[in-house]
Amino acid sequence: MNKEYPSSALERAVGEFAKLPGIGRKTALRLVLHMLSRPDEEVGTFGKVFSTLKQDIHYCKVCHNISDTDVCDICANPKRDGKLLCVVENVQDVLAIESTMQYNGLYHVLGGIISPMDGIGPQDLQIASLVERVQEGGIDEVILALSPTMEGDTTNFFISRKLQPMGVKLSVIARGVAVGNNLEYADEVSLGRSIVDRIPFQ
Amino acid sequence: MNKEYPSSALERAVGEFAKLPGIGRKTALRLVLHMLSRPDEEVGTFGKVFSTLKQDIHYCKVCHNISDTDVCDICANPKRDGKLLCVVENVQDVLAIESTMQYNGLYHVLGGIISPMDGIGPQDLQIASLVERVQEGGIDEVILALSPTMEGDTTNFFISRKLQPMGVKLSVIARGVAVGNNLEYADEVSLGRSIVDRIPFQ
Numbered sequence: 001m002n003k004e005y006p007s008s009a010l011e012r013a014v015g016e017f018a019k020l021p022g023i024g025r026k027t028a029l030r031l032v033l034h035m036l037s038r039p040d041e042e043v044g045t046f047g048k049v050f051s052t053l054k055q056d057i058h059y060c061k062v063c064h065n066i067s068d069t070d071v072c073d074i075c076a077n078p079k080r081d082g083k084l085l086c087v088v089e090n091v092q093d094v095l096a097i098e099s100t101m102q103y104n105g106l107y108h109v110l111g112g113i114i115s116p117m118d119g120i121g122p123q124d125l126q127i128a129s130l131v132e133r134v135q136e137g138g139i140d141e142v143i144l145a146l147s148p149t150m151e152g153d154t155t156n157f158f159i160s161r162k163l164q165p166m167g168v169k170l171s172v173i174a175r176g177v178a179v180g181n182n183l184e185y186a187d188e189v190s191l192g193r194s195i196v197d198r199i200p201f202q
Numbered sequence: 203m204n205k206e207y208p209s210s211a212l213e214r215a216v217g218e219f220a221k222l223p224g225i226g227r228k229t230a231l232r233l234v235l236h237m238l239s240r241p242d243e244e245v246g247t248f249g250k251v252f253s254t255l256k257q258d259i260h261y262c263k264v265c266h267n268i269s270d271t272d273v274c275d276i277c278a279n280p281k282r283d284g285k286l287l288c289v290v291e292n293v294q295d296v297l298a299i300e301s302t303m304q305y306n307g308l309y310h311v312l313g314g315i316i317s318p319m320d321g322i323g324p325q326d327l328q329i330a331s332l333v334e335r336v337q338e339g340g341i342d343e344v345i346l347a348l349s350p351t352m353e354g355d356t357t358n359f360f361i362s363r364k365l366q367p368m369g370v371k372l373s374v375i376a377r378g379v380a381v382g383n384n385l386e387y388a389d390e391v392s393l394g395r396s397i398v399d400r401i402p403f404q
């Protein structure tokens with residue numbers, strides 16, 4: 001046998017799972033065999049949900065977050081502070097910030113981050129629509145809440161160059177030692193930043 | 203918001219992935235967002251493969267392994283030793299034994315293991331067809347190659363009770379210390395078995 005699996009249908013299903021990030025061929029085989037042990041109906045539903053996934057998912061036309069409606073629940077909520085705009089990379093970041101219960105403004109989801117290595121440039125992201133949103137007025141402060149990585153810094157820099165001339169207040173999320181962590185386990189860069197960016201003791 | 207995600211289509215897709223073993227809701231969300239970043243066609247294909255998975259997968263009518271044909275490549279191979287039959291739990295075990303290149307007989311895939319906790323009894327497995335195969339004659343030895351667990355031992359016992367009256371030679375795979383492992387790290391039970399089941403030094 002020069003093929004890995006005894007069946008082409010199995011081969012195909014394993015291949016599809018193995019395309020996903022973090023799933024190797026061994027895990028993929030385990031998942032497919034699990035599915036084969038489930039009722040036909042359940043497996044069929046799984047397939048149908050993904051057959052139409054891209055057509056079923058809609059995006060908020062204001063903040064570009066995933067949404068069921070034209071304008072998402074956050075953008076449509078009159079209790080949220082429309083003068084505050086938080087720029088994030090993706091849906092997960094919106095969920096993470098929402099779960100902190102510390103933010104009551106609106107969001108702008110870029111849908112990615114500038115990454116020349118992956119061929120992602122500013123034109124692939126929702127940056128033009130961000131500039132438009134700020135241009136329309138009504139926004140006092142834009143908080144850049146991207147990951148503290150090289151790509152995040154590049155994207156922050158690119159956006160700040162576009163927004164600074166408009167006179168809007170720009171801020172970035174604080175970087176420093178994680179709450180609850182022992183100082184000795186903090187990495188040097190974060191510890192260094194936490195000293196440089198120290199704030200008055202309250 | 204009392205719902206976890208901002209869209210029901212997203213909720214649905216995450217829920218489908220999270221049903222799979224070893225995939226939590228965070229990983230599921232990451233997988234769905236990855237898919238949303240892929241071309242429509244690729245995601246559509248993923249869905250279609252699983253919509254028809256259960257219909258596309260066939261089983262060998264002799265050994266019950268997954269196969270494209272009525273009789274699988276191993277069962278149909280005249281070079282394999284038809285007098286030797288190895289009883290395994292599932293497809294992965296066939297692949298694992300094949301990759302050792304140490305076995306040239308045929309297989310019988312039970313499709314599971316007796317597990318009262320999970321409600322799996324002998325009638326849910328390919329045990330009746332194993333008994334039939336042995337009854338038909340031509341098989342000299344049946345090797346029980348199930349996992350060395352309580353369930354494996356129970357299944358071995360059940361099968362041996364059925365096959366012993368037929369006069370076929372029964373054997374189980376050797377249990378002992380793993381090759382390449384330091385003795386001090388071997389668990390007591392395996393180490394104990396390796397002493398009791400010692401073999402002549404060659």
